[in-house]
Amino acid sequence: MDRITSSLVKEFLSTQEMKTSGDAVDFENFANYAIVANEYHKTFDVFNVTIGAGDDTGIDGLAILVNGHLVEDKNEIDELEKINGSLDVTYIFIQAKTSTSFSSAEMRTFYHGVTDFFSEDPRLRRNADVKKFAEISDYLLSKAANFKSNPVCKAFFVTTGKFREDQNLLAVINKAQIELEDYNLFSRIDLIPIGADDLAKLYRKTINPISRTFTFSNKVSLPSIDGIDQSYFGVVPFSEFKKLIMDDNDSLFNVFDDNVRDFQGESNQVNKKIAETLGGDNPNLFSVLNNGVTIVANKLKTSVNSFSVEDYQIVNGCQTSNVLYEHRHLAALDGVDIPVRLIVTTDDDVKSEITISTNSQTAIKKEQLTSMTDFQRKLEAYYKTIKGDGQLYYERRAKQYNSDKSVVKRRVITIANQIKSFSSIFYKNPHIVTTYFGSLVTKIRDEKAGIFEEDHACSPYYLAGLAYYRLDSLFSSGEVDKKYRKVKFYLIMLVPMLTSKDNIPQLNSYKKIDQYCDAIIKKLNDDAACKEVFRLAVKIVENSGVDVEDKQALKSQGMTNDILKAYNGEKVSGMVVS
Template sequence: MDRITKQLVADLVKTQELKSNKESEQFEEFCNYTVLSNEYGKTFDLTNVSVGSGQDTGIDGIAIIVNGHLIEEVDEIDDLLANNGYLDATYLFIQAKTSSCFKTQEMHSFYFGINDFFSEESTLPRNREISKAIEISEQILNNASEFKGNPKVKSFFITTGIYNEEDKNVSSVRDKFKSDLKLLNIFDSIDVNILGSNEIGKLYRKTKNPISTTFNFSNKVTLQDIDGINQSYYGVLPFNEFKKILIGDNDNINNIFDDNVRDFQGINNPVNKSIAKTIEGENPDLFSVLNNGVAIVANTIKTSGNTFTIFDYQIVNGCQTSNVLYDHRHDQDIDKINIPLRLIVTDDEDVKSKITVSTNNQTAIKKEQLSAMSNFQKNLEHYYLSIEGEGKLYYERRSKQYNSDRSVIKRRIITVPIQIKSFSSIFSKNPHHVTSYFGNIVKKIGESGSSIFKSDHQYASYYMSGLCFYRLDSFFNSGMIDSKYRKVKFFILMLFPLLASEEELPPLNSQKKVEKYCIPIIDKLNNQDDAIKLFQDAIDIIDCSGIDIEDKQLIKSKSMTEKILASYNNKLKT
């Protein structure tokens, strides 16, 4: 491995707190991280895509992205189908070799493994991770009637050498693989990538840069000077320019939707149906007068005449509009669409929050709910940042907001989904729910029946649950806890505070009671010996419950939680 690639790999090992000491394994994780970061706009757990071990069918990394979400569990397919009304899938396959040359035998093995992945009669032994990915894939393919279009597949064969496009041996293996995959008649497109050290290095550096784009904004007016705002514009933007803001080079939608915990509401949402009807109608040019448009906030801007380059930008209003436009990006008349656009340039976080609240009036979330949610998220982020020392974590309320911050150890980032799942498992005692029905929890956020992100909740309870997740995840990664228990990790999280404290769960709106409960638990989490013992005690309780952790249906059921809690209560009596 050359010196530059070694330094890049070492950088990832540090920022992701990777535990492997083997150069080949580190390079595999480096390639998996780099490829997926460039294909997927949200923060992800690297362990969910790394499959390289024994019986890996020649594949080091697999990612399945459906409707813009990285799929971890089979049930998520049904949730997305119910919410969006369609499936749009992309498969990513990665193989990484530290050798400085492209060996056709290794390429054959990789490509054969991909073909075998989609084969109805497999000939290769498969490890647990490969089998899980295949199970997800089967669920996707079994819903072919709900496809927006056939799935896309992208493969990445990577070495530390220099790729010569004129190498006939390599190109013939590549072309044969592509033609074989076409014969399956499954895919809308097949993208075969062969990368050397220079190419993978450029992609890795790209992951560290804040998002930026350049577009032509000719039909605009400049707004008057406003305190807290550097520059602001209002106008209309044709879709062929707007898509430069919305869509990346890989034809994926950029993750640029700030303070939008609930995300895209799907085509079955009444507002989105109305947007789609306008686009599909006889007069799509009416879009600019029938739609409220999009509001964008950027940290900085460079202009040259009508050419605008914006940096570190987010769509703070127009998530639904943008997603519907993305879904129709290949329509024949899409270029007739003009999108009303407000562009605000500011680095003032308070101003950003006010803009988010004031411009969001098209969805079912009431302004007061949105304001409370936005302020809570921002304050929770600040609470995390106030913690120093061994328990230092970062709450990521906006996906990839810490990507360009070199001082942040990325494995210490707690994403919104992780926060929701860990908090709900501990304080609502419903780990079965977050494993299977996470989408339903998210849908209720901001509504009166929601039990998470309430304006009077104390932040220590959220931090404690995030730290609990981080510690357990670290023990899995280091091998101190058997990785087979990953599938019941949220059940383990539920048990940890019960074992670490004799106090009852506190009312979450009482600062005094929440801190009295959480701080001693946090202290135990920050002591490795205490933490590993308590996690192991939780695993012993799960083992003593008699449940089968390999039973996928049981893990999704309330009875699993009840049996584990009964096992915990039995332990208290002995």
């Protein structure tokens, strides 16, 4: 590797708290992260998109995006279809080589692996990772009637060299393009060679806050308000507005994290009316019929009518923006004016007030407000009070720590992992956590259990986040066999049983639950004790006789019951097993 690429890989390993696995594997992980992070604008674990060695069919990285979400289980597909009303699918394939040149033979092997992936009669041997993704893909394709359009397929061949349009290389790419087109599966196929410079640019984009420039001509400046640096109201033609919601790949930006409603699809009556207006005889009526969008940004630079916003969110207008995106190819849409309110503030309390206020017109379910409640802010602040080796960062907004180089990214606990870990520990239901996490909150509440309740103590949530982080680190270091990643939430479920003799107190009994959690946290922060906790947890899973490779069993109450029955009362006390 050249010196710049080598330096970036080292920085990546450091920020991900990953030990080196040799140049080839490190580069694969780096490439997988840089590419997927530019296609998927939320925090993710690079190991979830990395294909294990051996029978990998020439593929190093694989991700399937459905409705903007990184799907790891086919159960999530049903949930996303139910929420959004349709399916929007993108496949991402990656092969990374540390060589300084592009080999036509290696490219041919990679593209053959990609085409074989979609074959109804695959010929290449597949390891467990490839099989998992193929099963998800097969299930997706069985739902083709619900596709918005045919899937997009992107295949990235990466080296540390520079791609030149050599005749032989272009012939390999063109042949693969034709073979994939012959499946009649895709609306678009992008076969993209990536060199060292391209990869460096992609990686740097992952650590910089989102920034876009657009023209805002028709506007008025609003009066000065405490807590708000600048504010404007006006209309922006869609030709400019789309710069705020779409990236250079024509994909929707993840700028709706603070918005309290997921996109509800065009089956939603309001969205249906928006779509009818845009596709009707007079789409310009949109600007007077629609409330528009509210954008909150941390920074703004202006030069006459040129506005550059940095680190921004669309806090009201998720539905509007998504419908506009769905109809972006309409010829008349570019001239349609979008009402826009732009507010610049770094005050989180002001941001929250704006979001809740601007979304108050429509009835909103409680679980859809999780990113905006006082408890969420309190939990984020609680995490920040923990220093030292147990320091973690609660990510209330997607990628909020990406541009902070002082934050070790492995120590970032996403809302999804917080929910899954907490639910597994305190409600002993790891079998349901494969569900899309937004629906998981609903399931938990349907079972009359509480999560993110205003009267809950924060220590149980931090304990759950710490257990997740410690186990994830043991997987990364090899202390726990990676095959048990599939049952990680089952292992996390066992943590309090192995570390405490007491029953779990009420989550709103602050003194008791804090004492209970603190005792377990101390053991998890003791390196030897922590390893012993998860060694015993693995032993319990093994003794239970469950098949960790059985995907259906992983989602069953029966597996949870079998593992709980296998627990024989062992406890870890400090560094001594009693």
